[in-house]
Amino acid sequence: MSDAQARLSAMALSSFALNGQFLKIAEQLAAPAGLTATRWQVLGAVLNEPLTQAEIARRMGITRQSVRRTASQLVDDGLLRMAENPSHRKAKLLQPTTQGLAAIEQISPQHAAFAKVLEGRLGKSHMAEISDTLAELQSVLDELS
Template identity: 60%
Template structure:
């Protein structure tokens, strides 16, 4: 018997909440040896390719600006990120990784790759790619619904 739509929504939410906890626990274990927390690693990861303002990091991560600001300030105090002038906004500085921050993330790389290998071995590469694709689709659908793009 197919679950009702409210049961599907609740089931998806509960599964994602559990996955979030599992991923955070894994991330903590990977980040801890280099002196970072999962949250620190998450903020650093958001600015590896390009510096972003705190609000931009928050949007990317789906968390509050205040949470990102607190973590960015801690990372800045520890020399992992620096605040740079933002040509697009005088007051909203850009967060950029320092050499020390980049080195910390690079140190996580081998353990991260090893865990990724174990996970993909357990699931199979095709299934892992399919799960990733479906999670992105779910996120995109929720974003569209939240922004009213669904026409309601």
């Protein structure tokens, strides 16, 4: 195995482990608001702008079927609403409701506290560097795939 292959394998294995850790942390942070990590992920995707289910799936790297199922549950629970999409008649836009925004707001204090603890361990500049490096890796992988 070449050095490049070994580094790629190490990055992939670390990413898989990190994904599991982030999901576990997200479950703990979202639980007091009555959400799961998946429901928080889909709801959080539309906080800044309305998106279609396909757009959420692409941005989050999850399947459309998973987004469709989760979004449907969130709509049924009154946390998301579907709006007309001027760009596409069939693909509705998802937007948070007042209740959905309240659920996200309920998560915010624990989320902020955990972020502060993590920043304390890593340091502000190193945490920013890690975030930038992960964003760069994601961008390069998007270009290559």
